Amino acid sequence: MVFKNVPFGIVICGQPNAPVRNISIRHLTILHESTSGGFSAALFIARAQDIVLDGLHIDEPCAIGLLASHGAERVAMTDCSIREARQDGMLLLRRVVDFSAESCIISDNRQSGLLLCDWPLPAGLDPLDFDAQLRHRATHAIAFEPGDPAPCRIFLSECTLSRNRKMGICTDGAGYLTVDRCQLHDNQCEGITLDNGTWHARISGCEITGNGHRGQQTESELREDFVAGDARLPDGSSSVKLPGISMDNAAYCRVEDCSIHDNYGEGVKFVRAAYRCSVQGNEIENNNRGHSPGHLHHGIRIGSDPSQHKGQHDFPSSGNNILDNRITGGHECGILLNEGTALNRIKHNTISGQNSLPIHPWSRFANRIRP
Secondary structure (H helix, E strand, C coil): CEECCCCEEEEEECECCECEEEEEEEEEEEEECCCCCCCCEEEEEECEEEEEEEEEEEECCCCEEEEECCCEEEEEEECCEEECCCCCCEEEECCEEEEEEECCEEECCCCCCEEEECCCCCCCCCCCCHHHHHHCCCCCCCCCCCCCCCCEEEEEECCEEECCCCCCEEEECCEEEEEECCEEECCCCCCEEEEEEEECCEEECCEEECCCCCCCCCHHHHHHCCCCCCCECCCCCECCCCCCEEEEEEECCEEECCEEECCCCCCEEEEECCECCEEECCEEECCCCCCCCCCCCCCEEECCCCCCCCCCCCCCCECCEEECCEEECCCCCCEEECCCCECCEEECCEEECCCCCCEEECCCCCCEECC
16 A cells, blocks of 8 residues: 555544554555655554554655554554664654564664654643644653653564664663564664663563664764764764663663674663663673774673753662673673662673773772672
8 A cells, every 4th residue: 555645644543532443454565655754654553452463564654654652552563564764663652552563573764663752742732743742842851750651561572673773672761661582683873772761671582783883873963962072983983882782761671681792882781870770691792893992882881971961860870780691702891880880789790801801890889799
């Protein structure tokens, strides 16, 4: 099916007090050739329950491939693909609950493969009036508020998220995200970010490799990330590389039994304000692939970076567990604890091949570090 000159291709949306139910789309290819802008999407789901997508393929959509928003509940995708979207492959915005994707491919999109957001809804605006929200300055506030409706109970299994120009998976606030036995490779920014109020995410059994090269970011994007002043490398990429997995303002998240290797920056990076998260039983090998002059990357960095945006929390990462990992290859340090980090438990890790120390306890505060 080809849709032209409309903001959305297929729309599955009921009324505020009467959601549509029990809709199936099977074995269909969608082309969306409208003018890109705002939140336009090839497939839009809101105020809808018990939706099945099977064998759905969205190719080269003009903006977002699949947008699920206000009141999308119990959506199941199987054997679907979204490729070469001019924005994000999939965007789950605010109250999206019980969304699953199994054996799906999300690749080569101009923003992230999957973006999950709890962006606040300014008072008086309709939750589905995306144009008005884009014009309102409060829509993209960084600060996490517990009352913000967020995507919750999102489950990905045996999916591939690759070669996206930004992240494979980016959470800007989400709860109970599970990513199980997925492949996240060669995304230009992080493989996975767990950011801005993400809680109880679980990443398990995944292969996360080749991410963080940062070869396709614009100067304005680098300026937003506060690294525009760093010279680009001869291949045109930023000299400040990104990790396989990033946690920033995240709590109770777990990374378990993953293979995290050959990423350009760190293997796993706790940027700031990561609390009670765990990294356990992983193979973390040969990251620091970028060899960036002046920018050292480690197997795992437990960080205390200052805040970058107003309203962002910036306490040093604390109370995290780094247990039973095998950290090998040319990382600057196997594990680095930045100054101010506290009450982290480092135990039973095997570390070898690093350029400097196996564990660098830069922090002067109480951390429990054992062989």
